[in-house]
Amino acid sequence: MMAALCGALRAKLLSWQQAGLFHSGVRLLADKDLLVKLRKKTGYSFVNCKKALDKFSNDSKQAEAWLNEQAQKEGWSKASKLQGRKTSEGLVGLLQEGNTAVMVEVNCETDFVARNMKFQQLVQQVAVGTLRHCQGREQNLSTYLKGFLGGEELLQLKTDSEDSLLKDQLALAIGKLGENMTMRRAVWVMASSDIFIGSYLHGAFPTDLPSVSNMVFGKYGALVMGQTADRNLKGSVSELGRRLGQHVVGMSPLSVGSLEDLPGGEMETRMLAQSFLLEPSLTVGQYVQPHGVSVLDFVRFECGEQTEPTDAS
Structure with missing residues (x-):
């Protein structure tokens, strides 16, 4: 009887093994x-x-x-x-490292996903990839360089670890969050030591995202390139640059213009001739002139805005 019982047990174990429920090796x-x-x-x-x-x-x-x-x-x-599903929400990400700054826009379908840490991580990867791309260029700067990248160029950039391309990270994010997403555009600016890059992001909110501490997210962003001969201003130039960036976000100028431009009223699109957002009694030109500051250029991003295609650099 014992022999019959042992035989039955061996047969049962064999059936388990064949079914994949038991094997002779150690399974943890x-x-x-x-x-x-x-x-x-x-x-x-x-x-x-x-x-x-x-x-x-x-x-x-x-x-x-x-x-x-x-x-x-x-x-x-x-x-x-x-x-093909509409991606009108998303984030603008701004990352500055020394005298190099990048601004990117990544889109999704809903604001709920835009506030998800996984989506913010994707925006950060696009910003870091853009930063490394421009830092890898040969440079001999006398003033500043500015370049744009469209969605197709961004997809082919490598991530910070260079283990994969940004298009692979996009697929991962879509798989995790279940929404259509697009890497829309990026701008990078590299400046010489006597040029400052002012930056401002509107609608910024706190994030627990690790790795890059100087990364900020919002719905509107601006970079302003300027120059000053006033050495005493060097310590406060970042605040002045932030104020100018705030004006660009709020007033949407289309060109810099010149100090000789006369104010053109509420419809004025030349930055230096516009009423300064923070001190409306002055034009931007009247505000910067006593500080010895020359505004050279600016870039403004608004998440989801309709724009003409920009040539990549």
Whole structure:
């Protein structure tokens, strides 16, 4: 009878093994601490994180790589299905490092997703990729250089780690958040030491996003390039640049103009002839002239605005 029982047990174990429920090797269950850490790091569901850890016997690195691979496949599939859906929301991201600044616009379908940390992380990756792109150019600056990148150029940029292209990160974000997204445009500015880059972002909000502390997000942004011969102004030039950027965002000038321009009223589009947003009794030209500041150029981004295509540089 014992022999018959042992035979039946062996047959049962064999059937389990053939069904994949048992194998002769050691199978580890997902470690709870590793599961929590993988979930926090990647943002994927506990079910998928557990599946990945089980699949690779608690090897977190292999599990994470597999999760990203699966998400990217799903992301490309979703991106194909969602293509053509309107992306009128999103964020403008501004990143400044020394005398180099970049401003980018990334779009999505809803403001709810625009406030999601995963979407903000995508905007940050676009900004960092643009910054590295312009810093990789040969430079011999006497004043400043400015360049624009369109959506197709942005997709081909490498991420900060250079492990993948931005288009791959876009697919991942679409796979995670389930909305259509587009990398719309970017501008970069590099300036010599005697040129200042003022920056301002409107509608900015706090974020817990790690890695890049000087990255800010909002709905409107401006960069203003200027020059001053007043050495005493050097310490406060960032505040003056911020004020000029605030004017550009609020008043939407179309050109810089010159100090000789006469004020043209409410419909004036030349920046120096416009009433200064923060001191309406003065024009911008009248405001900057006593400070010995020359406004050279500016760029304004408004999230979702309709614009003419800009040549890339």
